[in-house]
Amino acid sequence: MQHFRCLYDVEDANMASRRGNTKTHLQSDKYSVLLPTYNERENLPLIVWLLVKYFGESGYNYEIIVIDDGSPDGTLQIAEQLQKIYGSDKIILRPRAQKLGLGTAYIHGVKHATGNFVIIMDADLSHHPKFIPQFIEKQKEGGYDLVSGTRYSGDGGVYGWDLRRKLISRGANFVTQVLLRPGASDLTGSFRLYKKEVLEKLVERCVSKGYVFQMEMIVRARQLDCTIGEVPISFVDRVYGESKLGGNEIVSFLKGLLTLFATT
Amino acid sequence: MSHHTFRHRGVIKVRCLFESGGFCHSYFTLLCPIILCTMTKLLEWVFGVSLIGIAWGLVTFDLLDLQLPPQYKDVAWPMPIYLLVVFGCYSLATVGYRVATFNDCEDAAKELQAQIKEAKGELKKKGLKM
Ligand SMILES: Nc1nc2c(ncn2[C@@H]2O[C@H](COP(=O)(O)OP(=O)(O)OP(=O)(O)O)[C@@H](O)[C@H]2O)c(=O)[nH]1
Ligand SMILES: [Mg+2]
Numbered sequence: 001m002q003h004f005r006c007l008y009d010v011e012d013a014n015m016a017s018r019r020g021n022t023k024t025h026l027q028s029d030k031y032s033v034l035l036p037t038y039n040e041r042e043n044l045p046l047i048v049w050l051l052v053k054y055f056g057e058s059g060y061n062y063e064i065i066v067i068d069d070g071s072p073d074g075t076l077q078i079a080e081q082l083q084k085i086y087g088s089d090k091i092i093l094r095p096r097a098q099k100l101g102l103g104t105a106y107i108h109g110v111k112h113a114t115g116n117f118v119i120i121m122d123a124d125l126s127h128h129p130k131f132i133p134q135f136i137e138k139q140k141e142g143g144y145d146l147v148s149g150t151r152y153s154g155d156g157g158v159y160g161w162d163l164r165r166k167l168i169s170r171g172a173n174f175v176t177q178v179l180l181r182p183g184a185s186d187l188t189g190s191f192r193l194y195k196k197e198v199l200e201k202l203v204e205r206c207v208s209k210g211y212v213f214q215m216e217m218i219v220r221a222r223q224l225d226c227t228i229g230e231v232p233i234s235f236v237d238r239v240y241g242e243s244k245l246g247g248n249e250i251v252s253f254l255k256g257l258l259t260l261f262a263t264t
Numbered sequence: 265m266s267h268h269t270f271r272h273r274g275v276i277k278v279r280c281l282f283e284s285g286g287f288c289h290s291y292f293t294l295l296c297p298i299i300l301c302t303m304t305k306l307l308e309w310v311f312g313v314s315l316i317g318i319a320w321g322l323v324t325f326d327l328l329d330l331q332l333p334p335q336y337k338d339v340a341w342p343m344p345i346y347l348l349v350v351f352g353c354y355s356l357a358t359v360g361y362r363v364a365t366f367n368d369c370e371d372a373a374k375e376l377q378a379q380i381k382e383a384k385g386e387l388k389k390k391g392l393k394m
Binding site: 041042045046049050085128152157159160161166170174178234235260261263 | 304305306309355358359362363366367368369370372373376377379380383384386387390391392393394
């Protein structure tokens with residue numbers, strides 16, 4: 001459907017400019033997708049295929065930056081094959097020799113992004129690329145500095161979570177909302193679209209690691225008076241590979257929350 | 265004598281500031297939001313809780329000797345516990361409701377499974393070796 005809109009805009013430029021310059025946006029905006037991977041050999045081809053599919057259908061300009069941290073399962077070799085299939089202008093590899101963590105993976109990736117917008121998502125298929133066109137439209141609609149996917153409002157939701165996990169998730173979210181009042185409903189989700197310069201500014205200020213990093217990004221965004229848009233997403237638990245939500249993670253979450261509470 | 269004029273001048277000065285150009289007014293309207301914005305969330309909570317605490321102390325112990333009717337005191341003294349209980353109930357109800365209405369995205373999972381199959385087929389055709 002979006003396809004037709006592009007053609008239509010070419011035919012009737014007048015109309016397009018009245019609707020907010022859709023045509024020029026489509027040509028000048030570029031979206032860099034950052035995919036941090038660690039042992040995602042099964043998921044990476046699938047997520048890339050989906051990204052190519054949805055970006056192809058919607059006609060936006062894009063690139064996919066894969067940041068692999070020396071996965072022992074050979075994710076990088078798969079990524080190299082994908083690069084051959086889809087072209088080195090679309091698939092860009094920025095591997096690092098060892099596992100240095102998610103936060104620094106983003107910093108590393110942004111440095112190499114050539115788009116004016118950056119999309120951050122997990123490579124484990126829990127973030128579905130079908131939502132990206134909605135993110136982009138939402139961003140254009142309000143000129144937002146960042147658009148965050150949310151599992152907690154509207155049609156958003158999860159799949160494959162038992163009652164315990166839902167309770168922890170909702171409870172943690174409630175406490176966080178009460179303590180930090182961040183102006184966004186999903187703080188720990190990491191499916192987001194940023195204006196590139198905003199992301200750079202935020203990343204520079206963030207000090208925490210792991211889970212808390214996502215939360216800090218939103219809190220810092222509120223501090224800097226960034227505008228935030230939200231798109232409900234469905235979060236499907238990873239099908240392949242290992243998950244790691246344990247007691248340890250809850251403790252580090254609480255520590256991070258209290259640190260942000262006291263310092264921001 | 266000189267002391268007196270000094271004080272007098274001081275008063276005039278302050279009054280001038282209030283009346284001419286509204287310096288104090290703009291100073292405060294500028295400063296207050298800055299203070300409130302730069303406060304950490306922790307400080308905001310401390311600030312809010314102490315305001316409530318002071319109001320509660322004033323009424324319960326009649327610190328200002330206002331000779332309030334005794335009914336005021338009766339209502340005021342259990343207020344903190346009452347507020348805590350209300351907040352606790354609100355929290356439990358909210359979290360409970362949200363857990364119960366947390367969407368299960370069955371369709372999204374099914375769609376993804378179908379797409380995984382399609383993707384695998386197509387990637388194989390394109391020569392990807394898993
Ligand atoms: N480059 C890099 N990527 C990482 C690292 N740790 C995790 N990732 C990737 O970051 C994304 C999110 O990590 P996940 O393991 O899915 O973490 P999660 O979503 O919190 O937890 P589960 O999905 O339940 O396992 C995935 O795409 C991982 O492959 C890391 O140290 N370096
Ligand atoms: Mg995940």
